[in-house]
Amino acid sequence: MTGDEFNASYALCQFLPGPNVVNLSVIFGGRIRGPLGSVVALIGLIGPPFIIVSAIGFIYARFGEIAALQRMLMGIAAAAAGLVLGTCAKMALPLFRDRLGLAPAMALLTFAAIGVMRWPLHWSLAVLVPLSIAVAWVRR
Amino acid sequence: MSDSTLARLAGHFALMSLFAIGGANSALPEMQRVAVELEHWMTARQFTDVFALAQVTPGPNVIVVTLIGYQAAGLMGALVATLAMCGPSCLFAFYVGRISDRLQGARWSATQQGLLPISIGLIAASGFVVATAAAHNVAAVLVTLATALLCFTTRLNPLWIFAMAALMGLADLL
Numbered sequence: 372m373t374g375d376e377f378n379a380s381y382a383l384c385q386f387l388p389g390p391n392v393v394n395l396s397v398i399f400g401g402r403i404r405g406p407l408g409s410v411v412a413l414i415g416l417i418g419p420p421f422i423i424v425s426a427i428g429f430i431y432a433r434f435g436e437i438a439a440l441q442r443m444l445m446g447i448a449a450a451a452a453g454l455v456l457g458t459c460a461k462m463a464l465p466l467f468r469d470r471l472g473l474a475p476a477m478a479l480l481t482f483a484a485i486g487v488m489r490w491p492l493h494w495s496l497a498v499l500v501p502l503s504i505a506v507a508w509v510r511r
Numbered sequence: 512m513s514d515s516t517l518a519r520l521a522g523h524f525a526l527m528s529l530f531a532i533g534g535a536n537s538a539l540p541e542m543q544r545v546a547v548e549l550e551h552w553m554t555a556r557q558f559t560d561v562f563a564l565a566q567v568t569p570g571p572n573v574i575v576v577t578l579i580g581y582q583a584a585g586l587m588g589a590l591v592a593t594l595a596m597c598g599p600s601c602l603f604a605f606y607v608g609r610i611s612d613r614l615q616g617a618r619w620s621a622t623q624q625g626l627l628p629i630s631i632g633l634i635a636a637s638g639f640v641v642a643t644a645a646a647h648n649v650a651a652v653l654v655t656l657a658t659a660l661l662c663f664t665t666r667l668n669p670l671w672i673f674a675m676a677a678l679m680g681l682a683d684l685l
Contacts, residue, residue, distance in 0.1 A: 424578060444563045
C-alpha cells in the first residue's frame with residue numbers, strides 16, 4: 372500500500388459506519404491478501420486487546436465495588452469525557468467554514484436527537500443521514 | 512447467562528455497528544441507552560466505569576463493547592458483543608474498500624460532506640452523555656473541562672491526564 376492509498380483508505384474509514392481502525396484493518400488486509408487478509412488483520416488488531424479487556428472485565432466484575440477503585444474510575448471517566456469533547460471540538464472546526472451554516476446545523480440536530488432527546492440511534496439516523504446527504508448533494 | 516441474553520447482545524450490537532458513523536465512540540449514547548435503560552445489563556455507574564476502563568486500555572475504542580458484553584453475559588457475552596459490533600461494518604468496509612477506486616466524483620465527495628456533520632454531532636452527543644454521567648460534583652466537571660481544553664489546544668498524551676485524574680480520584684479530591 373502506498374502512502375496515498377493509505378491516506379485515502381483512512382479518510383474513507385472516517386465515514387464508514389463501525390469502528391474506524393477496525394474498518395481500516397479490514398480494507399488494508401483486503402488490499403494485500405483478499406478476504407483472508409482482512410480476517411487475519413482483524414484478528415491481529417482485535418485479538419490481543421480482546422484478551423486484555425476480558426481480563427479487565429473479570430477483575431472489574433470481582434473488585435469493581437472497592438471504594439478506592441471507584442474513585443479512580445470516576446476521575447478517569449471525567450477526564451475521558453473531556454477527551455471525547457476536546458477531540459470533537461477539533462473535528463468540528465472545519466464545519467464552521469460553511470457560510471450558510473447548514474453543516475453545523477446538521478451536527479446540532481444530530482447532537483440534539485441522540486445526546487439530549489436520547490432517541491434510538493437507527494431511527495434518528497434513518498432520517499438525519501438522507502437529509503444531510505441530500506443537502507450536500509443539492510449544494511454541490 | 513441465558514442464550515437469549517447472547518442473542519440480544521448480538522442483535523443490538525450488529526444493528527449499532529451499521530449506524531456508528533464516525534467510529535465506536537459515536538455510539539456511546541446508544542450503548543448506554545441499550546445496556547442501562549433498555550436491557551438493564553448494568554447500572555449507569557457501571558457503564559461510566561466501563562467507559563473509563565476502555566479509554567485507558569490499549570487497543571481500538573470498540574473494546575468498550577467487549578466490556579459491556581462481559582458485564583452482560585461473561586466471556587461469551589464479551590465475544591458475541593465484540594463480533595457483532597465488528598461483523599456487519601467489516602463486511603461493509605470490505606465491500607466499499609473493493610470498489611473505492613470507483614468512488615470518485617462530485618456525488619461521492621458530496622456524500623462524504625453530508626456524513627461529516629452527522630459523525631461530529633454523534634461524537635458531541637457521546638461526549639455530552641458521558642460528561643453528564645461523570646459530573647457528580649463540581650471538581651469532576653472541572654476535570655472534564657480542563658481535559659477538553661488540553662486536548663483541543665495541545666498534543667499532550669491523554670494517558671498523562673488520565674493518570675492525574677485517577678490520582679485525584681484516589682486522593683478523594685473528586
